[in-house]
Amino acid sequence: MLRKFEGLILDPYPLRTIAKGLIRRFKIGNYEQRVKIGAVDRPWYGYIVYNAAVLAKKLGYPRISVLEFGVAGGNGLVNLEEHARQISKLCSVDIDIFGFDTGRGLPEPSDYRDLPYCYKEGFYEMDIPKLQAKLKSAKLVLGDITDAGKSFFEKFNPAPIGAISYDFDLYSSTVMALSMLERGEKYYLPRVFCYFDDIIGTEIELFNDYTGERLAINEFNQTHRNIKLGIPYHLVSAEVVEPWYHRIYACHFFEHSRYNDLVTGGLPHELPLQ
Ligand SMILES: C[S@@+](CC[C@H](N)C(=O)[O-])C[C@H]1O[C@@H](n2cnc3c(N)ncnc32)[C@H](O)[C@@H]1O
CATH class of the missing domain: 3.40.50.150 (Vaccinia Virus protein VP39)
Structure with a gap:
């Protein structure tokens, strides 16, 4: 009996695991959203x-x-x-x-x-x-x-x-x-x-x-x-x-000719004083 629920008992985030499993199984949302939360095979x-x-x-x-x-x-x-x-x-x-x-x-x-x-x-x-x-x-x-x-x-x-x-x-x-x-x-x-x-x-x-x-x-x-x-x-x-x-x-x-190319475009690069 206990064995049946072992996974859930040992899982610190059972609801999250269940939700993720459902998203993966039924392919809820688009692929990018699913891959980002790890809800893919x-x-x-x-x-x-x-x-x-x-x-x-x-x-x-x-x-x-x-x-x-x-x-x-x-x-x-x-x-x-x-x-x-x-x-x-x-x-x-x-x-x-x-x-x-x-x-x-x-x-x-x-x-x-x-x-x-x-x-x-x-x-x-x-x-x-x-x-x-x-x-x-x-x-x-x-x-x-x-x-x-x-x-x-x-x-x-x-x-x-x-x-x-x-x-x-x-x-x-x-x-x-x-x-x-x-x-x-x-x-x-x-x-x-x-x-x-x-x-x-x-x-x-x-x-x-x-x-x-x-x-x-x-x-x-x-x-x-x-x-x-x-x-x-x-x-x-x-x-x-x-x-x-x-x-x-x-x-x-580190010595790759493209290693130092800036790739953080899109992130905020200014932190004005509030
Ligand atoms: C655990 S299996 C790979 C499982 C596979 N990645 C998967 O996810 O299903 C390890 C494989 O590495 C291969 N392998 C180990 N040493 C190798 C070598 N020196 N050259 C080529 N293949 C090698 C073996 O033939 C074996 O099939």
């Missing part, structure tokens, strides 16, 4: 793609790319396609989506940093023909990221990347994916919205700063002076903090 994907498109629009980029590292069955990629379709219409920015995966599931964990107590070779195998048949526009980039990451830019000449989901699970794979951020400003917006799937977890995973995706992030920041993955403090200090807010980062390219 995979709101973290909506958040990174929407904000990337808003930044692109402000800076005058007509087209951007969105990457998903780790596709598995493809539910995330299909969801990204739908967000991109809506956001593209809304912001008049074209959006290309690329999904990276071995197609054969996880590679073998290398050492303790890959968390072998959580992950095993072959987990999350993809049904490639089934996914290919379902995809409308997203492109699958198959193969280990160590090779696929190297040839990606030459092969696809992608529009500047504005949003990235990191969901490779393994430290070693995430390190390779993060190294793609070094390919130069032509391939990136000056600030890129990022989502890291495996940095919170439960008592089982016990994700921490010394293994997995968190270690990859920390090492990246320590070894890159002019590119940093930063915590978006406006999200984690919101009045109501959704758990996924803690999985969002913004990648700052």
Whole structure:
């Protein structure tokens, strides 16, 4: 009996959760309103793609790319396609989506940093023909990221990347994916919205700063002076903090030629004495 109501009892804002669920389910209001309050499927994907498109629009980029590292069955990629379709219409920015995966599931964990107590070779195998048949526009980039990451830019000449989901699970794979951020400003917006799937977890995973995706992030920041993955403090200090807010980062390219372009037009820039 108690189990039935467990969710509501543990939820500090049950009415808000119910209202949000109804808005999402019955698509009440327009897409922009729903994505802004997180009342969409995979709101973290909506958040990174929407904000990337808003930044692109402000800076005058007509087209951007969105990457998903780790596709598995493809539910995330299909969801990204739908967000991109809506956001593209809304912001008049074209959006290309690329999904990276071995197609054969996880590679073998290398050492303790890959968390072998959580992950095993072959987990999350993809049904490639089934996914290919379902995809409308997203492109699958198959193969280990160590090779696929190297040839990606030459092969696809992608529009500047504005949003990235990191969901490779393994430290070693995430390190390779993060190294793609070094390919130069032509391939990136000056600030890129990022989502890291495996940095919170439960008592089982016990994700921490010394293994997995968190270690990859920390090492990246320590070894890159002019590119940093930063915590978006406006999200984690919101009045109501959704758990996924803690999985969002913004990648700052401090030396990007557009990094310093003013993007606060529309906000008040005068504070006259009252
Ligand atoms: C948890 S799954 C991704 C789930 C997916 N993002 C979703 O939301 O449904 C992790 C995926 O990362 C892929 N992966 C891990 N390391 C990889 C590597 N080195 N190269 C390519 N793919 C890799 C695996 O094949 C696996 O399918």
